[in-house]
Amino acid sequence: MRGDIRGGEVAARRLAEGAALPDVLDAGDPVAWLGLDAGVRSWFHWLPPELLPTVTELDGRRPWLAAPTEARLALALCHRDGRVRAAALGQAVRCPGLWPLVVVRTADWVLPVRERAREVLRTVLDLDAAVRLAPLILLGARRGRGVFAVDLLxxxxxxxxxxxxxPLFTDPDRVVRRYAYRLAVDEGRLSPAELARAAARDTDPVVQNLCAEAALAPVPEGDAAGGVDVVVLDALLGSRGPRVRSAGVTALRRAGQGERAAGFLDDRSALVRACARYVVRQSGGDPRAWYRQRCAGVDDPALTPGAVAGLAECGVRADAELLWPLLGHPTPGVRARAVAGLRTLDVTDVRRLRALLDDPAPGVVREVTPSLLPFARSLDADRLAERLGDGSPRHARVAAFRLLDARGGLVRLRAAVTLLDDPDVRLRARAAQSVRSWSPTPDMPHGSAEVGELLDRAQRLLGESALRMPMWEAGFRG
Structure with missing residues (x-):
């Protein structure tokens, strides 16, 4: 919020100097109004008194005085003096452009100001104003005393x-969209097809779940296929969001279309695959047999990573016989899922997996690394250390470092110090953390010359204080 206050301070100064409100504030941004309110109070002592509105100027009982400009009235609504804020609220009724500040004042810390603001808001909040002010009202609801405005809205x-x-359904603020769709669902303003399309379109998980559940609510258990709106199911099943697709897949059984679930057994989402397996089983099918049949084609270009992952998710250790050949599949995603599937089935062959550390696909190497971590001490440290050089791809350097780091002792320290000046910022940071937390293993002699050289080099890069404990534990107490 600090950045918003700074923007509000700038806006307050410019308003006091005579600038027009639209020139200093984005009226459509609710955060800007809160920033202006905080900015005026923050900048108040630096504003010349003659530039600030007074109660006398705002008192409507003195008609011979010229009405304040919109800019001065905005400053008055944010004034530190509660009497000025209260007087300004009476003038704000005639200025729709300042009604956002009336909303802000409905949560004012001074009771008379708060009550006056609520009277004004109840007077001016028609349908047009409600739609326009809804984002600000909902933003204010996250603060204290904001319930009144939300209830009125x-x-x-x-x-x-x-x-x-x-307009509220498409607002960039997900809180506004959640409110609008909840209201629409409660009041029955959207049809099931419209709700399904909203669930498929929106990126917010809460809106997706709300709309998907509401779209399917009219579908009774065991209804015949002819009684289901196919538009609803198609919209849900075609969504990019896995939550929405899973809702659609689960609804297939209720709609009497369980056979369609087989088409989602190899979905890219584990959640959707799980729902599809449930529906297939309930419909009398065998998901494991389906997966085994798909994964039997070693060079099948149509084989998807989801099918490989699905076999591991519902298979047994014997199914590893179908996954091992897939380590050579031409599709990187299939190779990666095969490695992950073997890990899921708790099947490991270090020799065969070690060869995949040289796979050109980063995703494959990322999956191989955790599979080999328990066997890090059995790997050739020198060959891994060769991969730490700048000439190796980043994913290869990351994998080699993780495996060397897991070995601990001198091997870990060598690898970490090697990467302290790596061009990759994140890898360099991980190496620095490894050095700071390093400690010698019991088999390492205190005062080792190589350890001393490595720690001296690390000290030059990280500073003496960062390595005081590793130096002490390694036997360098001076």
């Missing part, structure tokens, strides 16, 4: 026709 929008809520 709810009262107004529940009477609104569906088309007036459309």
């Amino acid at each position: 709810d009262e107004v929008l529940r009477r609104a026709p569906r088309e007036r809520l459309t």
Whole structure:
């Protein structure tokens, strides 16, 4: 919020100097209004008194005084003096552009100001204003005393026709979209097909779940296929969001279309695959047999990574016989899922997996590394150390370092110090952390010359204080 306050301070100074409100503030950004409110108070002591509005200027009982400009009225609504804020609220009724500050004042810390602001907001909050101010009201609800404005907003929008809520359905703030869709679901403003399309379109998981569940709610258990809106199912099944697809897959059984679930057994999402397996089983199918049949084609270009992952998820150790040949599949994703599947089935062959450390696909190497970590001490440390050089791809350097780091002792220290000046920032940081937390193993003699040289080099890069404990534990106490 600090950055918003700084922006509010700049806006307050410019308003006091006579700038127009649209020139200093993005009226459509609710955070900007909160920033202005905080910025005026923060900058208040530096604003010349003659530039600030007074109660006399704002008092409507003195009609011979010129009405304050919108800019001065905005400053008054954020004034440190509660009497000025209260007086400004009476003038704000005629200025729709300042109603966002009326919303802010409904949560004011001074009770008379707060009550006056709530009276004004109840007066001005028609349907148009409610839609326009909804993002700010919902943002204010995250703070104290913001419930009144939300309740008033709810009262107004529940009477609104569906088309007036459309701007809220597409608001960039997910909190606004959640509120709008909850209201629409509660009031029955959207059809199941519209809810399904909203679930498939929105990127927020809460909105996805809310709309998907509401879209499927009218579908009774055991309904015949002819009684289900195919548009709803197609929208859910075609969504890019795994939560939405899983809801659609699960609904296939309720809709009497369980046979369609087989098409999602190799989905890229584990959640969707699990739902598909459930529906297939409930429909009398055998997911494991389906996966075994798909994975039998070693060079099948149509084989998907999801099918390989699915076999491991529902298979047994004997199914590893189908995964080992897939380590040579031309598709990198299939090779990676095969490695992960072998780990899931708790089947390991260090010799065969070690060869994949040279795989050109980063995803494959990332999966091989955790499979080999328990066997790090059996790997050739010199060959791994060769991969730490700048000439190796980043994924190869990361894998080699993780395996060398897992060995501990002198091998770990050598690898970490080697990477302290690596061009990759993240890898360099991981190496530095490894050096700082390094400690010698019991079989290492205290005062080893090589250890001393490595720690001296690390000290030059990391500083003496960072390595005080490793130096002491290695026998260098001076």
